[in-house]
Amino acid sequence: MSERAPERQRWEQRMETPLAVASLAYLGGYAVRVLARGLSPDGQDLCLAITCAAWALFAVDYAVRMRLSGLGPLRFVRRHPLDTVVLVLPLLRPLRIVTAYDRVQRRRDGARLSLYARVMAYAGLSVALLGFAGALTVYHHEHGAPGATIRTFGDSVWWTCATLATVGYGDVAPVTPVGRVVAVGLMGGGLALLGAVTGSFSSWLIQRFDHGDGGRPPGGSPGAS
Structure with a gap:
């Protein structure tokens, strides 16, 4: 597990921006689909495709981090309950923006x-x-x-x-x-x-x-x- 730690950290750093963008895309696509009056069927399909693609990216990130953690599925779920809940509940997916921002801030040098x-x-x-x-x-x-x-x-x-x-x-x-x-x-x-x-x-x-x-x-x- 310790041998995979650097690889896991590189993966998490690489996925920070894509996951933040996916969170915004998910929220934006869902908002347009719900609030836009008279949205064409093609527009509804596009919004649905955006939200599904964002969820797919969350699922891929979750699966890769589980593999790189060296833990079994149950142990990984117990150690990362928030990630599991965010993956399952669409309502909480925009909160990934906050976690991504926090990780970026932790890596910055200087006063915070x-x-x-x-x-x-x-x-x-x-x-x-x-x-x-x-x-x-x-x-x-x-x-x-x-x-x-x-x-x-x-x-x-x-x-x-x-x-x-x-x-x-x-x-x-x-x-x-x-x-x-x-x-x-x-x-x-x-x-x-x-x-x-x-x-x-x-x-x-x-x-x-x-x-x-x-x-x-x-x-x-x-x-x-």
Whole structure:
């Protein structure tokens, strides 16, 4: 397994840009297919082909990394649960943009954002991508369903924001099984990601106030400058 580590790292570096582009292409193709009114059959087929090609690239990357890891399928799935979930659930595929950006930032030399700023930036970007993908999915399955209250994409965006924030006004709600499954995922994702943002911001404020009061910063030693 150790002999394959450099090869695996080269593969991951080589696939960073293609996977980020595929994530954007997947989201763009799906958005056009859902939102474009009067899209021709050829246009729908093109959007479907783009989304399928993006998924195929994700599947190829997953299979190659599994082979290069030297692990069995079950052990690889246990060690890489996020990659497995992203491969299976279309809603989460745009989040590969965030992971690709994080890998690029880790390889760069020189000053970078602080830990708190990176957590807030990555969590905020994840919330935006997850919310947009969730709004598209819910609108796609809800707007024509009997008894649906989410009739427009604007309704879907409003509902997604309320769900991610765990506010739950109840003025609009999904009625289809797919819509309700997406709702559960958005609730969990909203709690985790927004909690990361608020927790990082609170920690940053505490550190700032601690410095202002002459306190020693976390992890510092007595007498350190």
